[in-house]
Amino acid sequence: AQSVAQPEDQVNVAEGNPLTVKCTYSVSGNPYLFWYVQYPNRGLQFLLKYITGDNLVKGSYGFEAEFNKSQTSFHLKKPSALVSDSALYFCAVRGRTGTASKLTFGTGTRLQVTL
Amino acid sequence: KAGVTQTPRYLIKTRGQQVTLSCSPISGHRSVSWYQQTPGQGLQFLFEYFSETQRNKGNFPGRFSGRQFSNSRSEMNVSTLELGDSALYLCASSPGQGGQPQHFGDGTRLSIL
Numbered sequence: 340a341q342s343v344a345q346p347e348d349q350v351n352v353a354e355g356n357p358l359t360v361k362c363t364y365s366v367s368g369n370p371y372l373f374w375y376v377q378y379p380n381r382g383l384q385f386l387l388k389y390i391t392g393d394n395l396v397k398g399s400y401g402f403e404a405e406f407n408k409s410q411t412s413f414h415l416k417k418p419s420a421l422v423s424d425s426a427l428y429f430c431a432v433r434g435r436t437g438t439a440s441k442l443t444f445g446t447g448t449r450l451q452v453t454l
Numbered sequence: 455k456a457g458v459t460q461t462p463r464y465l466i467k468t469r470g471q472q473v474t475l476s477c478s479p480i481s482g483h484r485s486v487s488w489y490q491q492t493p494g495q496g497l498q499f500l501f502e503y504f505s506e507t508q509r510n511k512g513n514f515p516g517r518f519s520g521r522q523f524s525n526s527r528s529e530m531n532v533s534t535l536e537l538g539d540s541a542l543y544l545c546a547s548s549p550g551q552g553g554q555p556q557h558f559g560d561g562t563r564l565s566i567l
Contacts, residue, residue, distance in 0.1 A: 371553050382458070382544055382558035390553040429497065441510040442487065442546075442556060444497040 341366040343432050343445035351451045352420045360415040360448045362430030371433040372413045373442070374404055376426045383429060389413060400424070420452045456481065458559035460545050466565045472533040475562045479526050479547030486528040487556060488520060491542040503528055504550050540566045
């Protein structure tokens with residue numbers, strides 16, 4: 340069965356500093372990988388995806404993620420954090436065939452950016 | 455382009471009742487998925503429909519069911535409600551190909567008294 344691990348419940352960072360939110364995954368075959376963000380009382384907003392090709396993927400709001408096949412990781416990064424980035428972040432994996440094609444989410448990481 | 459619309463936004467029911475939640479996907483999207491979000495269990499996949507057929511199903515009891523109409527709109531039904539069914543129910547739509555991201559509605563918050 341496929342799975343996603345987000346080892347940190349919360350990440351704290353000062354505004355202007357770089358941020359990293361960690362994600363590792365397990366899936367049969369080559370994965371589709373996604374990051375989403377959720378603000379209070381809202382649904383999930385798509386940030387970026389990895390399908391194939393370049394290991395560094397750029398997404399919305401200055402976020403990027405690095406795909407590492409050997410470490411089965413897909414960490415979310417941003418060079419300079421903003422207070423407005425404070426939210427709940429979810430990593431998700433989707434296999435390419437059969438029942439693995441359903442989207443499986445991690446437990447989420449709360450990002451707190453302070454002045 | 456209008457986003458995913460879920461109705462109602464809030465719902466209060468009592469144990470034993472049933473409930474139907476509605477989801478209108480983004481125009482042109484043929485896949486609709488449903489998720490349950492709770493503080494304890496996180497985001498859990500319920501089911502996915504594509505062109506009116508259930509394509510994937512999560513590990514939920516048969517009290518949870520869904521359907522998709524020919525216009526891609528989808529409904530989710532929960533019968534014999536239990537206190538543990540209190541959650542945010544999220545609907546997401548996509549064109550249907552695996553690499554395409556799902557786009558989420560703002561959810562229906564269901565509270566069971």
